[in-house]
Amino acid sequence: MRIAILGTGTVGQTIGSKLAQLGHEVFMGSRDAANPKAVAWANKENLNKDSTQKHALFGTFANAAAFGEVIFNCTLGVASLAALRMAGAENLRGKILIDTANPLDYSTDSWALTVANEDSLGEQIQRAFPDSFVVKTLNTINCDVMVNPNKLSEGSDLFLSGNSAAAKARVASYMRDWFGWRSIIDLGDITTSRAVEMYIPLWRCFRKYVNSYDFNIKVVTI
């Protein structure tokens, strides 16, 4: 598949590398056509390949979005709407947009959420791009666990939020096939993005308690 990754940070690189290594064509987009992190990432992934065909590409947000059949938003939450506007509604139209971002203000010690409670980043993105199918997922775990959930000692849960049942079913199959997720919980429509974004303060407490990024939660029932 042709997959766009918007964002050159650790999340984008980790997801991009996993997908390139699975044989997909992955296009990493950023504000600049030749962001040094994107260039270095693409060179590294292409070296990993036996084939002469380049599987890892880089360019602007718009280049990436135009290329991708599916788009991952891996930008910082506070920059996501601007990045997606640069990607262009016409390049995102009719496509699944997987939103992994959290609207955190890293300038504060408390990492306050910049939107919460009666709105969320997932909803803002869906409102701004009504012709795309936004599915919020993966934002509740560190990127190493995102692409390798089986590194944990037992199964844990991945969550999906989105308005389109068909898009969520497609994303669930991607998460299963690409990354190995087994327990995938459909939380409901895109308003449930609030819940997964507002979980991040508790995720931060767990990170300190566990003293590692390698963890997730599991819902335990009767």
Add this chain to the structure above:
Amino acid sequence: MRIAILGTGTVGQTIGSKLAQLGHEVFMGSRDAANPKAVAWANKENLNKDSTQKHALFGTFANAAAFGEVIFNCTLGVASLAALRMAGAENLRGKILIDTANPLDYSTDSWALTVANEDSLGEQIQRAFPDSFVVKTLNTINCDVMVNPNKLSEGSDLFLSGNSAAAKARVASYMRDWFGWRSIIDLGDITTSRAVEMYIPLWRCFRKYVNSYDFNIKVVTI
């Protein structure tokens, strides 16, 4: 022990009944000296006893707080500060105040939090009663699971937030001895109340998904 329960709702009744049945003297406080729900609860619990001594008592918030060595806040989050002011700082001074409440606005469909992100109900209570030892706990689970965590199919996690390590250690032992909690995670100081209160929207999603109140989360590590 002499234990005060502030609030006559399902949470207060469930915790109060469990503690009375364990042989503690439990005083349920409310706005009125003879709230019908508190009277009915006390009558039921006292009938359950062989002894002629009444183990279940009722009265005002102030009566309850004056009686209790430990105080449970089981009032609605939006009413908690007013209830605790009626209980009286002098009756709460030097005591452990276990805050189980969530600041939810039930008048909205979305159950928006009335405080979140850069403050929390737990912090508001600690600021309003600086001479009490506020420990936030139990707010992340339904009351039937609070007092009987072993009804779930496997172990799950209970969280503590509070500024006093000694008070948290005491509350951890209460949770173990009274209710059977085994995995108790100290999240940190009272500012971590934000995290457990902001988890409630995700709890609500889980409740719909599980279609039951009998669930909790467990942190899974490597």
